[in-house]
Amino acid sequence: MKRLNLFLSLFVLLAVMLSACAPAATPAPANPDLILATTTSTQDSGLLDVLIPLFEAQTGYKVKTVAVGTGAALKMGEEGNADVLLVHAPASEAALMDAGFGKDRMLVMHNDFIIVGPADDPAKIKELGPKDAFAAIYNAGVPFVSRADDSGTNKMELSFWKKAELDPTTEKPAWYIESGQGMGATLTIASEKAAYTLTDRATYLANKGNLQLEILLEGDNALLNVYHVITVNPDKWPKTNYDGALAFAKFMTDPATQAVIASFGVDKFGQPLFYPDADRTDADLGL
């Protein structure tokens, strides 16, 4: 019986403990809960760990940042399981907007993709443009790691194979490695196998200390990775927190926030990880 009493009191104690996890409110909007769907690479960069607390303090919204693959994030928008999206897959985003699932879509920032690989560059891509670089890798048959997870990065990679009129995803040659994982894990695999891979600069810089990969190709306009914030359309999904979503979108494009974005990562990596674009248009970025 004693043990039963012990269990019961432990149970009560825990119930109290858990119920004590109630959120505190500063300025309190009517519906403070906001679900932000974004991608794992965005979260892994650490930018949101800086921006979200600022947003919450300013507006009183409590943000649940759910980081999933690009495909899942967009799907959450389509199914009304999120209120606002921060994603970087412009072609798929256009499809989402055309189908009417997004209401507002605002340009936020960009970073760029780079091709990294072993320092000795066996496929000799250093002086080439991106399309030719992919062709060179294919012809040399050197290892290349693909995200293979329908992410924004993956889609960019596939667009380059397509431009070069090559199709390793169908042919599946031995040198083409499909990790199916996030950018950090994919970089680790590439490093271990002395392989090339396409990555966003932010994740590469964050992981650089653990990797034996060098930047071999960068700077081409075709390698821009553009981020938009999209509010989920309340006409399609009345239960979404549109006010909160719009507040977040405005926050992300606000000059003060844009300045924070511009300075993010500079002291740690010596260069910014993101470039703010709220004052520009899609056309400026070649979209």
Added chain:
Amino acid sequence: MTDLLPITLLSLQVSTLATLISLLIGLPLGTALALSKFPGRAFIMSLINTGMALPPVVVGLFVAMSLWRSGPLGDLKLIYTPAAIVIVQTIIASPVVTGLTAAALQQLDPRLRLQLYGLGASRVQMIFSLWREARLPLLAALMAGFGSVISEIGASMMVGGNIKGQTRVLTTAIVLETGKGEFETAIALSIFLLTITFLVNWALTAIQQRGRQ
């Protein structure tokens, strides 16, 4: 990393609560399965056995789909809360506790029940006596239930969302930090997790072995 303690605390809270709820469900249900004959007993028994072998991530997927706004229980607003993790972990641990409780009681001599009744036990007294008699395997059932959820990742990730400060537990945090390349943090979290599982099992094993006389 200042988050280490809140993450560890949440892991403990959530998994301990889930295990205790599983005990409240599994102990009576397992006892009924072991001691009574009722229509559908064999069916429920096979459900329990299947439940014990169920991949946790599958449970996570189905619970997440139910708790999403687009799902049938969306209005409960449980998705991405610690409560959702408790729910999914309870679903995972309950079959374990139930199945092992039933096994523990079935191992007792069936004539023991007759003997206890023959000494004037009421049904409740008889059940409590059997529980006391099987306390060592019952404690093992509890340990197994806890073990099945403290190390769980997939389901906790799906229904909890691994949200910083809200639903980030040890396992999901380890995956996150590893994915970011923060191996030192991941290792620190792993040591915390290992320490917890070791301490809990050590404590329960000590109680169990002390009872062995």
Added chain:
Amino acid sequence: MTVLIEVRDLLVQREKKTVLEIEHLSVEAGEALAVVGPNGAGKSTLFLTLARLLKAARGTIHFDGTSSLNTLEYRRRIALVLQEPLLMDASVKDNAAIGLRFRGISKAESDRRVGHWLGRLGVAHLAERPARKLSGGESQRVSLTRAFVLQPELLLLDEPFTALDAPTRLRLLDDLKSVLAETSTTTIFITHDLQEAAKLATRMAVMLNGRVHQVGEPRQVFAHPADAQVAEFLGTQGG
């Protein structure tokens, strides 16, 4: 002498087959009735039915003049000793006290009774010992203690000494006989050992194929078997 327990028109079935059919059987207060018979004769069925652990399809059991006691009340006026002692994973003392705990007897009274009976049955020195670590004979003494502390109006024993070796059995038989004599506990015990029956019983009932063929003093039954089947049973046992 008053009748403590009386069975009338009893019919017990297992899976639609009749396994026990007794028109009349009565046991007087203070007497020890041995129920003997070959395997499958229905002795255990009678035992379980008298303990109300098995339900009869038909018939009544009058206990102390009434047949309307609820099951728990009835069971708390009797005590059972089975062939296997089935002691719990606890000390000898705690095992002996278990029936007293069920009845809510005070700790003081419980300790007194347990102390007395453990001594009376010669196992007081084992009181703190884990019950699992006893020999066969010691375990059965604890099982008997467990029954006697309850001061039952009726004691039911199912082949309590069958699993023991001969010398242990003889010693236990002697002890049980003297305890029964002191307490005048009404006893019904199953046995297939006719010597045991002869030694302990005031009367003996011979059961064959689910029916009671003969009841009487052991000497009488041996000398004058009621029919050929009883004679054959007693004969093969070398009575």
